[in-house]
Amino acid sequence: MKIARIETFVVPPRWLFVRVETQDGAFGWGEASLEGWAESVDGAFEALRDRFIGHDPRRIEDIWQVAYRGGFYRGGPVLMSALAGLEQALWDLKGRxxxxxxxxxxxxxxxEFIRAYAWIGGDRPDDVAANAAARREQGFTAVKMNATAELDFLGTPKLLDEVVQRVRAAQAEGMDVGLDFHGRVHKPMAKQLAKLLEPLGLLFIEExxxxxxxxxxAQLSQLVSTPIALGxxxxxxxDFKPFLAAGAVDIIQPDLxxxxGILECRKIAAMAEAYDVAVAPHCPLGPLALASCLQLAACTPNLAIQEMSLGIHYNVGHDLLHFVTNKDALTPVEGNLPIPQGPGLGVEIDEAAVREAAxxxxxxxxxxxxxxxxxxAEW
Structure with missing residues (x-):
């Protein structure tokens, strides 16, 4: 069995799908979406094609090592996203x-399943109570929202109070809440805001x-008991190693x-397990990214909760399940996502629809x- 083709598809709303096919017609799908940098990731596949056309697709660890180490320069969002999409597609192909x-x-x-959370509130958080109620009607019991819009190094008590009011509004609708600072909050304000939020019992504060x-x-983690998430x-x-060693994080959020890809994040999760740190993969992306996360959830003891992009404000024109033919595989039931039982990643992609959209x-x-x-200002 040899790889014959590695194809990429830049499809709306902001995804990049990967399809690997062998000489005998076997295939697998992956997702290399990197928000805002699709063209750069797509370009990285030129080098991956040069290296792996003709390679045995079942030798996933060997392909990963060559892709990561064999180009001399390694790491970073573009190269690792390209490698992730290829690796996911290889697991899908091998499983099939x-x-x-x-x-x-x-x-x-x-x-058997993993608890899921959905997004509310948008980039600049708004209509939190109504959005939380809508998620409750969908069966979710947990949501995440941005804490603030852009925030100066030094803000006013009023701005901090508004964050607390939004959290309470979502909690009043019966929701557990994770709060994403999104890297928008600088240290002088982050200390104040984290301390103010501590009595509210958040799932976590992110970035x-x-x-x-x-x-x-590391300093902030010593100031508050609220779990700190990042990744x-x-x-x-x-990249994760120093944060785990420093005790600076309670929940890691690698994006598959x-x-x-899947195996690298399984290794990251095993490192975190040794530090008694939970895993909650980042995934505001497409269906293949989510399907990959569920493969990780299936076999990872310390995976605690899963983000999903159903109805997220970025999914304009195409929602999470648009290109999926077996939609039940990624449909939450009472706020939980089932572990896919199908071969490979467990999802079936409408290839004709992907090619047309691309x-x-x-x-x-x-x-x-x-x-x-x-x-x-940080977004």
Whole structure:
């Protein structure tokens, strides 16, 4: 069995799908979506094609090692997202070849389902109570929302009070709440806000500071009892290593389409388990990314909860299940996602629909925000 083709498809709303096919017609799908950088990731596949056309697709670890280490320069969001999409597609292909789910080849099943959470509130959080009520009607028991819009290094008590009011509004609708600081909050305000939120019993505070500031995160973790989560901007086990060693994080959030794929994130999760740290994969992306997360959930003891993008504000025109033909595989039941039982990643993709959509590739970009004085503000 040899790889004959590695195809990529830039499809709306902001996804990049990967399809690997062998000389005898076996195939697998993966997702290499990197929000705002689809063209760069797509370009990285030129080198991957040069290296792996003609390679045995079942030798996934060998392909990963060559892709990661063999190009001399390694890591970072673009290269690791391309590698992640390829790796996912190889697990899908291998599982289809042997007629088993990917999780069966990664140690076997440890749970029947995983609790899921959905997004509310948008980029600048608004209509929180109504959105939380709508998610409750869908069966969700947990939601995540952005804490604030853009926030200066020094803000006012009124802005902090508004964050507390939004959390309470969502909780009043019966929701457990995770709060995403999104790297928008700088250290002087993050300390105040985290302390103010502590009595509310949040699931976690996410990226209270950017991962570029590990010292500040370690300090913050000593100030509050609320679990601290981060990891969507870390791309390998080596990136996660110092945060685990420093005790700076309670929940890690690797993105399976950014951090090297399913097996790399399984290795990251095993590292976290040794530090008694939970895993809650980042996944505001497409169906293949979510299906990959569920393969990880199936075989990973310390995976606690799963993000999903159903109805997220970014999914304009195409929602999570648009390209999926067996939609039940990724449909939550009473706020939980079932572990896929089908071979490979367990989802079936409408190939014709993907090819048609890719004829008009998206050019999604995140917004650029500025403070009132005209200086750049973190999105």
């Amino acid at each position: 070849h042997y007629g088993v789910p990917a999780w069966e080849m990664l140690g076997g099943q440890v749970r 209270p500071l950017l991962s570029e500031n590990p010292e500040g995160l 969507e901007r870390l791309y390998s086990r080596w 389409s950014h951090a090297g 004829k008009e590739p998206h050019r999604w970009r995140n917004p650029v925000w500025r403070y009132k004085d005209g200086s750049f």
